[in-house]
Amino acid sequence: MSRVPFYLRERLDEIRQRVLFEAYEAQKLPKWEQIILTWITLFSFWIVISGNTRIENLFIGGITTLVISLLMYEMLTDDIRQSGHIIEKILYISFFAIPQYLFIMAFRLIESNFKVAKHALLMDINPGIVKIKTDLHSDTGITILANSITLTPGTLTLDVNKKLGETYLYVHWISVETLNREIAGEKIKGDIERWLKKIFW
Amino acid sequence: MVEENLLVNPFGWAVIVLVATSLILSYRVLFGPTLADRIVGINTVTTKTVVILAIFGFIAKEYFFLDLAVVLLMVNAVGGLILAKYMEGAR
Amino acid sequence: MIEYFLLFLGESIMIFGTLGILRFPDVYTRLHAATKCDTGGAMTILIALAIASEASLLIKLKFLVLAFLIGLINPMVSHAIARGAYKYGIKPEVVVDMYARDNP
Structure with a gap:
């Protein structure tokens, strides 16, 4: 890639x-499935926030969230990968993917709190900024991965760089152990990327 | 209708600890060496205030405090993003 | 009983986070302490409140929604502050800086 002349590099890009x-367009969900997923999310959020379950309140909330999901169905579910029937997908996401993610992240969060307490007491820090590569391409997946990296022990995401179809993350690491990109990525990302690749593109 | 004695409940003692840590953190807000330190201090104090609002709502059994806490959290997010954007441009 | 244990855990996490913010040397390491300890402590205390409250189920779910929003918003704001501080010109005290090598 380094021997390619400059005017050809832009064309290759x-x-x-x-x-x-085009690969991304082929894997997208159909439109009505996006609308239904957005409507379910917004309507459950409406019920919890408004806090009463009288019939007219549910009616107003259903109409309003249906209009909003007809207008903005692309924002929330544009990056979800195509697999299986819609009922199966809803059950898989709400009863398997989200509880598994929350359960593992809770223990990671407690562990990172104890690690910060240890660093604050002993001051044995060795900070550095490293660069790792991810296999995710969609915006939602990268956002969730960056937020999860911020909450796992000892790391904090600084910036995201997308070029040539590859995504790189710059991570501030409070105690640098290695500079090799693969080993550092395996230590920082862990299992989170593998779970996210099942759902997001 | 807040109860007269806050300290009958163990959650009332939590409010005192949170206020004490916020007062200690105001050192970082007032004398922080750079602008970013002050913004970090402001965000931390605001998150503690959200927790204090939720505890008041729990003790007084007035649950509209939770809506106020959600609104304060949104203001915290928007304010932090605007200040970060300002720092990015004001080189 | 479990809610008082969770409350004590959250309070001690908050205290250690304050200690970290006061003692760490530069902005980025302070952001480590601020983000992790604030998010963990606030979520722990809110889950303890949701367990201990005697209201209906929707109110308990409202506490959990508040905890979820804190966990969503806090890392995002810290990422924005870290990037803004780097663009503002605050040099980090680090042993290796690959970000400065790629964006001169």
Whole structure:
């Protein structure tokens, strides 16, 4: 890649972007499934926030969230991967993926709190900024991965760089152990990327 | 209708600890060496205030405090993002 | 009984986070202490409140929604502050800085 002349590099970049975009378009959900997923999320949030379950309140909330989900169905579910029937997908996401993620992240969060307490008491820090590569491409997946990296022990995401169809994350690590990109990525990301790749693109 | 004695409940003691840590953190807000330190201090104090509002709602059994806590959290998010954006431009 | 244990855990996490913010040397390490300890302590205390409250189920769910929003918003704001502080020109005290090497 380093021997390619400058004027060809832009063309190569463009072609890779287009191939990636077409693969992405082929895997997207159909429109009515996006609307239903958005409507279910918004309506459950309405019930919890408004706090009463009288019939007219449910009626107003259902109409309003249906209009909003007809207008903005692309924002929430644009990056979800195509697999299986919609009922199966809803059951898989709400009863398997989200509880598993929350359960593991709770223990990671407690562990990172104890680690920060240890660092604050003993002051044995050795900070550094490293660069790791991820296999995720969609915006929602990268956002959730970056937030999870911030909450896991000892790391904090600084910036995201997307170029040539590959995504790199810059991570501030409070005690640097290695500079090799693969080993550092395996230590920082852990299992989170593997779970996110099941749902997001 | 807050109860007269806050300290009958163990959650009331939690309010005192949170206020004490917020007062200690105001050192970082007042004398922080750079602008970013002050913003970190402000965000931390605001998150503690959200928790204090939720505890008041729990003790007084007035649950509209939770809506106020959600609104304060949103203000915290928007304010932090605007200040970070300002820092990014004001080189 | 479990809610008082969770409350004590959250309070001690908050105290250690304050100690970390006061003692760490530069902005980025302070952000470590601020984000992790604030998010963990606030979520723990709110889960303890949701267990201990005697209200209906929707009110308990409202406490949990508040905890979820804190866990969603706090890392995002800390990421924005870290990036803004780097662009503002605050140099980190680090042993290796790959971000400065890629964005000169």
